[in-house]
Amino acid sequence: MNNPHPRVIVFKSKRVVLPEGTRPATVVLEGEKIREILPFEADIGSSDIRIIDYGDLALMAGVVDTHVHINEPGRTEWEGFSTATLAAAKGGITTLVDMPLNCDPVTTTVAALQSKLKACSSLLHVDCGFYGGVIPGNTAELEPLIDAGVLGFKSFLIHSGIHEFPHVAEEDIRRAIPILKKGGVPYLMHAELETSPSPPPLGVRSGGGSEARRYSTYLASRPRRWENDAVELMARLAGETNAHLHVVHLSSSDALGTLQSVRKNGVPVSVETCHHYLTYCSEEIPDGHTEYKCAPPIRERENREKLWQALKDGVIDFAVSDHSPCTPALKEKSTGDFMKAWGGIAGLQFSLSVFYTGALARGLDLAQVSHALSAAPAKFVGLQNKGSIAPGKDADFTVFDTLAKFRVEPSMIAHRHDVSPYIGMELTGMVKATWLRGTLVFGEGAGNKPAGLPILR
Ligand SMILES: [Zn+2]
Numbered sequence: 001m002n003n004p005h006p007r008v009i010v011f012k013s014k015r016v017v018l019p020e021g022t023r024p025a026t027v028v029l030e031g032e033k034i035r036e037i038l039p040f041e042a043d044i045g046s047s048d049i050r051i052i053d054y055g056d057l058a059l060m061a062g063v064v065d066t067h068v069h070i071n072e073p074g075r076t077e078w079e080g081f082s083t084a085t086l087a088a089a090k091g092g093i094t095t096l097v098d099m100p101l102n103c104d105p106v107t108t109t110v111a112a113l114q115s116k117l118k119a120c121s122s123l124l125h126v127d128c129g130f131y132g133g134v135i136p137g138n139t140a141e142l143e144p145l146i147d148a149g150v151l152g153f154k155s156f157l158i159h160s161g162i163h164e165f166p167h168v169a170e171e172d173i174r175r176a177i178p179i180l181k182k183g184g185v186p187y188l189m190h191a192e193l194e195t196s197p198s199p200p201p202l203g204v205r206s207g208g209g210s211e212a213r214r215y216s217t218y219l220a221s222r223p224r225r226w227e228n229d230a231v232e233l234m235a236r237l238a239g240e241t242n243a244h245l246h247v248v249h250l251s252s253s254d255a256l257g258t259l260q261s262v263r264k265n266g267v268p269v270s271v272e273t274c275h276h277y278l279t280y281c282s283e284e285i286p287d288g289h290t291e292y293k294c295a296p297p298i299r300e301r302e303n304r305e306k307l308w309q310a311l312k313d314g315v316i317d318f319a320v321s322d323h324s325p326c327t328p329a330l331k332e333k334s335t336g337d338f339m340k341a342w343g344g345i346a347g348l349q350f351s352l353s354v355f356y357t358g359a360l361a362r363g364l365d366l367a368q369v370s371h372a373l374s375a376a377p378a379k380f381v382g383l384q385n386k387g388s389i390a391p392g393k394d395a396d397f398t399v400f401d402t403l404a405k406f407r408v409e410p411s412m413i414a415h416r417h418d419v420s421p422y423i424g425m426e427l428t429g430m431v432k433a434t435w436l437r438g439t440l441v442f443g444e445g446a447g448n449k450p451a452g453l454p455i456l457r
Contacts, residue, residue, distance in 0.1 A: 007031065009438060010044050010051045011397070013059040017370045019388050027059065029395040032437035036391050054399055057432055058366055061374040061388045062094025062126075062396030063352050066151075066381050067248060067272065067320035069344065070096070070128075073119040074104025078326045079346075079416045085125035085452055087349035087414035089442040092398030092431035094126050095378070095386050095455070096348075100133030100154055101165040102324075108133040108165070110144045117454055124452030126436055127396075129381060131188065134176045135166050142176060146183035149456025151381040153180055154248070156190040157230050161295075161343060173237060181243040185457070186270070186380065188246045191230035191255075192222065192296055215285040218338035219297050227252035227296050235262040238269040246380070247271040249322050251296040253306035260315045270380060271315070273307050274322045275354045276345045276421065280304070288336025291421045294322065295343040308362050311372060318376035319355060323348035328419050347420040350408055352398065354422060356429035366402070382457065395438040404430035 009029040016025035016037070024040035038044075044051060065088065072080040088096055098116070100107035107113050107130060116130060132145035134155040142153065153176065156167040168176075173187075180187045211217050231247055235258050238245040247259070250273045259271055276294060281301035285292045292298060310316040324344025332341035347354075352373060359369050370388070378387025385394045408425050410418035433443025440446045 008035070008046070008049045010049055011054060011059055012040060012051065013054040014040070014056050015058040015366070016389060017058055017060040017366045019367070019375060019390065022058070022366050027389060029438050032395055034389060034391055034393050034395050037389065058400040058402055059389070060092070060366065060370050060398050060400055062386070062398050062434065062436065063092050063373045064095040064377040064383065064387050065093050065321050065323070065348060065351060066097040066377040067274070067322045068096045068098055068348060069102055069324040070098045071102050071325070073115055075102050078102065081120040081123040081128070082125070082450070083414060083416045084323065084348065085123070085128060085450070089125040089434050089436070090414050090431065091349040092352045092400060092434050093348065094396035094398070094434060094436050095129070095383065096126060097129040097131060097151055097381055100131050101160060101162050104164070106133055106162065106165045107131065107150070108135050108138045109141045110148050113145060113148050113150065120454060123450055124454065125441055125450045126452040127455050128452060129383070129455035133165060134168060134172065134187070136168060136172050139175050139179070142179045143183065146179070146185060150185065151455070151457055152186040152188055152246070154188040154190070157233070158190065158192040158194050158226070160190070170233070177237070177241050177243045181241065184382070186244045186246045188248050189230070189234055191234060191247045191250070192226040193230040193233060194226060195229045196225065212337045212339040213288045215282060215287060215289070215292065215338060218293060219282050219299065221339070222295060222297050224252040224254045224299070228255045228258070231255035231258050235259065235267060235269055238262070239267045242268060244268045244270065249274045249277070249296065249320075250307070250316065251277050251299055251303070253303045253310070256306065256310050256315055263315070270317045272318050272320050272377070273311065273316050274320055274345075275351050277307055278304060278311070278319060278358050279354055280421065289421070290332050290336055290338055290341035291419050292345070293338055293341050293343050294324070294345045308358070312362070312364065312368070317380065318372050320377065321348040321351045323415070325415060325417055325419065328417055331419055333419065345421060346415055346417065347422045349412070349414055350420075350422045350427065352400065352431060353427040353429045354425070356400075356402070357427045360428060383455070395435060397435040398431055399433040399443065401430045401432050402428070404428075406430055
């Protein structure tokens with residue numbers, strides 16, 4: 001007799017991606033957790049057990065994407081919990097962490113966090129944590145937000161694009177640091193510092209004309225120096241205070257030297273980059289294609305290769321999507337005006353395949369991929385029960401066919417708007433199934449009832 005709801009589920013795969021490497025193994029689940037890892041040949045004989053043999057498909061820890069803008073409540077016409085987390089499940093992502101903007105209200109108060117928790121209840125297809133925001137004047141809200149369970153805080157050193165989330169100055173950062181340090185949460189920073197006037201000719205920045213359709217115009221408007229200067233400030237503050245500061249979405253490879261040298265001295269500054277910086281290069285971005293616009297911008301080919309090398313060398317800790325969609329109208333799809341378009345790249349659903357495709361070309365193995373996309377980001381936000389396949393951890397998995405190739409079509413997209421630079425891209429590696437705490441949330445036989453939960457620290 002086959003029990004449809006066995007207490008124990010067993011996965012077999014010739015390629016289980018474990019922290020120490022990839023090998024054939026049997027993974028035993030019990031309820032929502034991983035109970036044990038046994039040799040592939042282990043005999044699991046009992047009537048109350050369901051055995052799934054994935055053969056040559058890779059069994060990996062679910063992807064942990066710690067940088068996503070879900071925009072709900074308040075800007076649900078841009079993106080929402082249901083669509084973003086469904087896209088995540090389809091992409092092998094089992095944990096998201098939502099940014100404190102561009103939702104409305106922005107998550108800079110406990111009341112705003114509560115409204116977000118209310119908005120997401122019963123909509124989550126994967127687990128989801130939250131960041132709070134540090135803005136000028138909200139120091140009194142930081143400790144209550146930590147107590148309410150945020151996983152970290154985010155600030156901008158430059159205009160955020162949203163007037164209700166103003167950027168901070170050094171004194172605001174210095175006020176926040178002791179509170180965050182005491183709370184044991186990381187401080188994430190959008191690291192661009194407008195230290196000098198922007199180079200493009202007058203008039204172009206406000207949009208309009210053929211110059212504004214050129215990607216090179218936009219690239220020149222946000223120079224590497226802005227990032228480099230911001231990273232230096234972060235490194236200095238982390239060095240002085242010994243607080244965990246984190247550089248989000250690093251694009252400029254020129255800042256890697258600063259990061260490498262301070263980290264060598266034990267300064268607790270960490271850094272992430274994004275799939276789009278590792279995938280595209282400015283030389284290949286067609287004019288008018290605003291789906292590639294993000295800040296900081298995608299830079300040159302040689303810059304991209306340096307980011308890959310830094311990831312291999314451990315100077316960059318991990319990679320995230322920075323999924324940040326808006327409406328097609330705000331993306332200026334009809335005009336192709338880079339200077340007016342909303343900056344933000346959509347496409348979290350394809351993260352694993354996109355990263356794997358790039359990693360394969362540069363000689364990274366599956367264990368390195370899993371470290372960069374699951375273990376390292378889970379550790380960064382303190383989610384000890386996520387990010388790797390080990391006894392006692394949550395039974396979060398992605399079943400990944402490393403040989404399958406596919407082309408990204410608009411019809412595949414589960415996030416709200418089918419706008420993404422990944423459309424048309426040929427990718428290697430396809431997600432076949434996603435398991436969240438022992439429940440199949442994507443793949444053949446998956447139900448469509450949302451099984452995700454909010455994560456509060
Ligand atoms: Zn972002």
